Amino acid sequence: MLIKLLVELVIGGLCGYAANRIMKGKTDNILHNVILGLVGGLVGGLIGNLLGLGGGWLSGVILSIGGACLVVWAYRKYFK
DSSP states (O other): OHHHHHHHHHHHHHHHHHHHHHTTTSSSHHHHHHHOOOOOOOHHHHHHHTTTTTOHHHHHHHHHEEEHHHHHHHHHHOOO
């Protein structure tokens, strides 16, 4: 259980880092990247389920990065 949680946090952090680089973010804060990746994973998972996509770990990572990019865009548009 603890190992799965740690793996999810690492994957979320990597997805957040990737989204930060894709969207040309100015922060390298690890906590920010982990939160961004986890929220992006939720958003990407919801969108993937609505569209009938997903099922594998690679599609999950791609959807997480896409969701994190969407979260970054929305944050910049509405909160900055």
